[in-house]
Amino acid sequence: MESKCLKFFGQQKKPLLFVGIFVFLVNFLLLAENYSSYLSIVLPKNSNQHVYYFGQRHFVNKSEKQILLWTRYFYDVDWESNVRRALSASCPHRCSVTTDKTAITGADAVLFHLLDLYFWETPPKYRAPHQVWVLHNAEPPPHQYYTGRTLAYSPFVFNWTFSYRQDSTIVAPYGHAFRKSKKALQQKFPLKDFAKEKSKMTYGVISNCVDDAGRFSYVKSLRKYTPIDLYGRCGNLSCPRDGSCDAILKPYRFGIAFENSNCKSYTSEKFWKALQRESIPLVNWVPEQIPPDAPPKSYINVREFEMEALAKHLKNIAENDTEYNSYFEWKKMYDARDGFFFDFCKLCKALHNESIPAQMVNFESWLSDDVCDHWTISSIFTRRIKNYFA
Template sequence: MGKGKLKRDGFWSRRRCIAPSRYWKLFVLLLIITVVFGMLSDLTYMSTEQVGKLNDRTEKQFKTIVTGEPVLRTSPKILLYTNFFGSMKWYHESKDVYQTKCPLGCTLTNDKSQIESADAVVYHLSDIASQSTIKSGFSFSFPKYRRQDQVWVFFNIEPLTMIWGDMTVWQGMFNWTWSYTQNSDVYAPYGSATTLNAEEAAVAETNSELLNADFFGAKTENGGIAMISHCTDEARRYRIIGTLQKYIPVRIIGRCGEGCPDGYLSCNALLPKYKFYLAFENSDCEDYVSEKYWRSLARGQIPIVAWKLYHDDIAIPGSYINVYDFPSIDAAGSYIQEVNKNKTLYNSYFKWRFTHKLSDVSGFCELCRKLKDDAVPRMVYHDMNGWIMNQTCKPVTVSLIVYVLF
């Protein structure tokens, strides 16, 4: 059936080469290192019950609205103070956004010497964490200068399972949050769709290209494909894929599968050929619908997802198959097998094109718009850790710690 081979990087790929006695010694050493590291860096993780209790709290319990005159900004300047996953590439890729996608008069810089004139200073969580080392005393070196009306923005696009540490040290530090979660001050999802208005819907209903579209016949490869490059398995993706492979062929490419011998462009070229894209996330988190889902829609594929949480307020209803909508994964596999060979049933998953359209999303545009809106009250997060942990999402598990350390 053309099953793809799942490759586990790090610890999982090495374990065959380690003698049993050495394996257990390394495992014990790992536990010791984990405990010691947790004590040194004050890493704390909440139980599901604790997260649930936090989730009952309102937004006002995490931030304080500051009274005072509204701030008027005609040409806001945004300073990217940190790298983005170790690189300032995000500045170079985004500096023209304000001129092309959102000409609202904002400017972007990564020059830290301009902090005194910056209206907003953006800090990327992962880069703050990566610079909190033993040498720095497990703390990030924030700038000493801060203007009273300056907005410090906490930016994060990673699910809770990727977030390390106790954020209580940042209480009272940030003014706005910028993330994929809908309760962020700057909401920046991985993708978006808008409902067609009456005029657009009427045009779509007479569009011969849409009416005659055969997405089923356009696929040259049978079954599904998944590109996985983040090999941790917090969401049990590999187990689900293994079950689905009993019903349809599934090919796995990327760093955790066959690889991309000619680079990622060669892998990307393979994706549109398959009927299904297995858009499985690496974590189960509220509002976490990544680019995997959105890009498969743009490619004319049916996304197969594994969402345990409700996402129909973000995703387009009827555009995907959720394996957790069935009594079992086997039941889902049996249904997908039928869709895989039934042209009419397969094409029915693209009716959303008569009611919705995909739209571009730019967090930078939303940040700019918010900075220019003098109706936005001044605020500060007095419970940053509470806001982060309030996202209903499984905390870090031992399996992830093992993967990271090995």
Template sequence: MGAAKKEPESPPKTILYWTPYYNRTDFTVGLGQDPFIKFGCKVTNCIATADRKLLNQSDAVIFHALQVNSRDLPTHRHPHQRFIFFLQYAPHYFNWTMTHRRDSDVYVAEPYGAIAPKYWTLPAQLPDELPPDTLPANPAVLLNRKYPHLANRTKMVAWFASHCPTHSQREDYVKELANFVQVDIYGKCGTMECLPRNSQRCESLLDDYKFYLAAENSLCPDYVSEKFYRALTNDIVPIVYGGADYTDYAPPHSFINLADFASPKDLAAYLKLLASNEALYVEYFQWKKHYAVVRSPKKGWCDLCAKLNDPHWQSQRKSYEDVAEWWVRKLPCYPGSSFLLGHM
């Protein structure tokens, strides 16, 4: 009998980064095929490049919307190509979108984070579990045994902010909250400072706090930034303020949503209750038995590679007549004043 025929390999798909992503020409993803293998993608025949000479043979061309120069754009799009809006450009120029919005053609949550069941996560990323027969009945004992560092936290609320004032008017809410509970404000909105921003040294300051304000500077649908995942990673309870439905992003009882409280005074009273009751406080860490935080997930890039290989997606001929209409007006952000009116 002859040898079984080997299935033909799919031709590689080239993904061209036309712009950098801030100061990174590799979009924080990487170059070549290795990133798609490293991310554990089901489809790995994609090759990422920043070489513009490969434009004509590229299957996808990605533009970081905040760094697009209208005088520096490809003049022609081949039928097989997908020009991807990553994040007011010419009608029908973009035919795919790739953003944090859940109605994007390719939904991408990074570079911020995600919560995943532990069996999806590499063992090195998982906290140690206590053997089932040694689990204490008293949650306060569990706090001391499984999270001993939490029992030593003496400060209440931390907030790191690099922009002030903001569209969300988060600074107004925090100012009122500080009248009822200790809030230490680092950065441009307060009197405390830690440099360089986003460094490990600054993150280590969170070790002293029970709560962290994950307050977004804009109230936009589906937008959850690194602030939220920073708190969860550092075993601190996040207090969220944003336009997203946070139950889509994290397990129940892993965060406090200030929208659930009628006023900053009511929120402060609840924070004080948790701080004085270890059994209630530790309940906000029970989700860690089953889930882990994944910083900078790359699932969106795996989805992009898969869709570039999917005949169904490739057969669709579409373009966005006005990507600004989709981005700005279809699911608009809303001002902080409309939220604060009912919560101050």
């Protein structure tokens, strides 16, 4: 048997060698093709750590700008209709959107979704001088799994970044709070009794039980001190992913809005949806994560309490209607909404803005500049081990 195995592998040695050489050459050619145009670049002095600015921008004045969605969105989600809807919803600037790759010659912006930059889906061969290549990202570093993107995309291939981070070219958070108009402020309406509508204590919706932030482990411990109804794959209750879920969760006084990662500027729709349900969000934010437009006294950060003290604090608020309603005083001055795609209107506005300088971003160094851990194969196992022993 051993001699047969040796004979078999001896026969396969040359074909395997040729396959290895072929794979190496393909990767080398991809790298060479995408890096070659950047080797001669002299980086300007008026630049920051990740973004490099240039004096001349090839701006084309057009009444309507065209956005080409080059990649998919989380591989199979149709995002063309969502982008088109956002651009047509009271957006003061005119932009069209397409996924037709033959429109590359006329596109003003080419949009790439980070987690769909697979090495076999290479960038366009054509690039007009006025074209802006935009990197779009909605996931924090612990969930930015590797797609082989560095094999096909140079670190300097993109001009703009478009994400939830506050240091993006186009800042697109998962939600917004904004001051009411003067007309709305002049209309004096008394705040309703929010406590009157609440009959349950705290809800949580968690489906990823082994995330980077350890949400499920924390909630399991917190349940020893205060009642929590847990929905999703990590709990024993279900909440449909449609409008009916809001009706199920609305009677709760508090809503767990823990993020799966504690990263720079990362605040997902969980916080904004809790505000819309008129529940007090319980958050697990680090300082770099706090949204700049979070309404004052609208949430409770669990990091400011020991667990048992937190449970007592929640009990005191729940039993005092005046104190509970004080967490909604912000509604006199502010409105809040969730919705990631609304900010495509910002992208459209930027395309019409001639004053934005020509620039390129080292997207790999920009992504790595964060306060949280990054995705690795070992991190997947580490999370599962932590969850097992929690």
